[in-house]
Amino acid sequence: MIKKIKTLFYNLPMMGKLLILLITSSLVPLLIISIYSFTSAKNQLLEQAYENMNHMNQQINNNISSQLDSFHQISGMLYTNATLKAYLTREYKQDIDFVEAYGYINDLFFGLMAANSNVEGITVYVFNDTIPTDGVFIKYLFDPKAAPEWVRALDQSYGNVVYTGITLNDKKERIFSLARIMNFSSLNYPYGVLTISVREEYLYSMIRQESEGKNIYVIDEKGEILSTKNKEQISKNLTEVLGVEVPMGKADGRQVMNIQGKRSLVVFNRMEQGWKTVSIVPLEDILRETRRSASRILLMAGISFTLALLLIVLISRYLTGRMKNLTSQVALIENEDFSRKIEIKGNDEIGQLSQAFNRMTDKLNVLINELYKKEITRRDAELYALQSQINPHFLYNTLSVISSLAIRKGDGEISSIINHLSTFYKTSLNKGMRYITVENELDITRHYLAIQHMRFREHFQESYEVDEKLYPCRTLKLILQPFIENAINHAVCDREEPLHIVIRLYREKEKICFEVEDDGVGIEREKMKRLVSGQPEAGFGIYNVNERIQLAYGSEYGVTVRSTVGKGTNVKITLPL
Template identity: 25%
Template sequence: MKIIFAKIGQFYRNMPLKSKILFICYVQVLVPMIFIGYNSYVRSSIAIKNKSFSYSQDVLKMIELRIDDLRRDIDSFNLQLLYDNRVYDFLVSSKKRDALKNYSDTIYTRNILRDSVLSRSDIESICIVTNSRNYIYYDFDRSKPSISKRLPYSYIYSKAMKQRGKATWVVYKNKDNVKDIYVARIIYNKDDYKPIGLLALIIKKNFIQSLYNDLSEDFVHNISILSYDNGEILNNKGNNKYISVLRKSKLTKSGEHFIDAKDKILISYVVLKQPHWKIVYHIPFDKLYSDINKLRLDVILIVIWSIVILYAVSRIMAYDIIKPIMKLVHAMRDFEAKGVHRPVTMKRNDEIGYLGNSFNNMSEKIDYLLNMMYKEKLTRKEAELKALQAQINPHFLFNTLENINWMAQLNGVKEISSTVTALANLMEASIGKGDKLIRLEDELKYIDNYVEIIKNRFGDRLVVKKNIDERALNVYIPRLLIQPIIENAISHGIEPVRRNGVIAIKAKVQYNDVIIEISDNGIGMEEKELEEVIKSVETGQISDNKNSVGLSNVNKRIKLFFGEEYGISIKSQYDKYTKITVTIPYEVKGGN
């Protein structure tokens, strides 16, 4: 998994910036939109399913109440028939009466049955059957077979006997279809409570259906009424394909619902206590979720339009962001390949504009520095050529001095020999063989050579005193660093006065530094002149005072080699002294 995530991360990092921006825009918009759409769809589906179940239960219970009212009304009606004394007397004594009386009571009973059927819209046929199986009946619809022929007497009689005088609702099926709906009641003798007849009537199916015909057409078409053994009492022809599903379903508890995922229907039902019928409402998923499907289609269309709009907006945004960045990238590549500074024009004040301005400033400075380095390299080469050419004369002069030295020794002129030797040593130091840094001990030898040459001019009038800490002798300093200070002290300090000149050189180690002090008892400097010299030394600017040129040069060399914290300091008092203090780091190992 780590390898897969690493590859995905690497792939994302290698994607162009434009693709990354578009990808992030799509993810930020599409993922929440898909999540919200899916969540809305699921919640709406659950809400619609629950609402459909709740609504169907309300309607089914209303139909249940109407059927129960019909049952109560039928029960009351057949009791009224039995309360008629003439009808009762006819059933009790039909065998004992003469034919004329029996015929008269028969006509009377038939007329009562006829009036009852004609006065009610829920009864199709009615009959009273005596124990001798004589039928007194009336049929509302003469086009159908008579109830005397349709009535399954034995079956209905056995069902009615189980109710012991109460009315029973019996559905008579032909295979799975209910042929007739009977309401039957056994008629008992009041004296001995023995059966004396059977009252049976057929209920109109269309009347039962009329109990809920006032509902919406879609709802009516999806209602089916089944018997307790799942016989089809009422059903719309369009629901035939679902009847087998309803018959297989275990509809036991009243007020329940379930989903048949195989046939994709929602089934809601109630079970009547009497006459144990099942009122079933079913709705296919395509109808149940028709609004949801519309919502889903709307969500899909919204997502598609969002993608289109997002694509257009993100392309514009990406173009607005990527275009200036690509300008920067091309400018960087050109600058990297060709080294040519070409300003990037960006008329914006955001972060990208800041990057463009920064790149312009940076490339301009780099271009300037490259040009400076190029010019400096040319200048350096010219200087090296000139230096090589200039070294020819010192070497020639050095060789010439060596020849003079040998001639002076051969002629026994020691003063000329020693002076020429000292001058040759100084010439060797000025040519700069070896490292740029030398030990302080070697620097003091060069000073001795310089003083020996100068003494030919000043004689005993010039004295040089040394007080050197032995630890400081091995410290490395720039070549000919102290000699210009000695030369400056003699030229500008001792030479203008008539008294003997004394130059004191002191060197000591103090913490991590070496302090070198060069003092003379010469003319010194007035306060104003001292300020000018100090300013010239500190700033490095050339002053009219010749005394400051050599000191400024020494100070610059110290700072270049050792850093800004090192350098020289100057103290002086007119006609008394001048003291130059050199501060350098205590380093006993040399370097370039």
């Protein structure tokens, strides 16, 4: 896998490599820093929000506890008032008897309410049925069976204060009350129940200022809401309102929870009375500024990355343009064009490379002109020299034939052989050109064999197996004649039956193949080595043809000779198509 990634990276263009470098060195660290900064800021804001909300809850608790203490003091003053106890416990027989009592009670209660404007009402529920009730300050106790829950809780209060839930008074106003049993100096014989009523609005006034942007609830020990901004939620259980239970326990604390589909921070603090203040703020509101800061950071990062990307593109185009210029010059050198020079400004690494390349081009041009062209000239000379070694040798043998015929017969065959000889030289010389068509090469061979038939008569026979589609192809001239000459000279005189020579022409992939095969006496191994190596005593025929072909076409082409003594010889000549 790593190897594939490396290969892919190596094959990328310059711009791709620079972009990967930019992303790796800039974008990834920038994202990591942004995420780390956002996470750190988020944690710090959450911690700060918790501290603020915790402080706010404690302040609210202190204010409420302070007010409740003042109500406790009022209840304590009335509880220990011996005169009030005497009026509430005496037996009244005549109307005139309770006038004095009501005068005292009215003055006392109205005075307390005037001094404490937050008190909505003070009521004593009496057990004494001889005192008439005024329906305001003095009322008869409820039927125990129909009494509210807080009345039943008084039995376990041991004279302490019991807080009622939110109820409605005669004016349909929401109120809560402090209640305690009146049993001063007679614990086993209570004489009434004292209640001090306070409007819920007064309780809410202590949390109103802090309710902006958050939900604040004052709940009792049972979880019922005593005060909050939304008055419809009052007297409902907090779990019912939130749709989820907040595990508060008995201590202060905090929770991050999903409240009505929003991730929210819940902070709760307990009062001495058992009430709790619960503050809830959606995390979105807490982290809004952090998200704005993160967005600004990401925006600046995006702008920076875009600018960096633009610079990378411009720089890569600048660099790749210079590299392409250098590459195009290399391509020209590959095509042997040394006329153009690289014009790259600057003295950086690419500029220095361009200057060095220009100097190398000049030196190559000089070397090619001085050495390569000389080598070509030398090889051309070798080709002509090798070819010229064949013609005089053949001319000598041909003239010998003409001389023998002239001496022996003196007939018209001399004319025929001269005609064949004339055609042979006309085609083979080819006005000094080295290359002829395959068809012309075969014509030369046919004329040569016609001349040899006049010398050897019926001592040899030839046949042709040729692909005429290859006739238009070009070849070096005089590549078949030396091998046919060897077959005739070394095989005809050594046998009584006619020698069979087969001349083949065919295509083998992208090669032209000639074959000269005979059924003569064959060539011994040692003599074969001398023929192939071109030793003078063995003759130059095979060596010359092979050397000419390889000089002209390359070492992968040439002559292959296979011979078996007593069975014959096969010569295969391969040329490029």
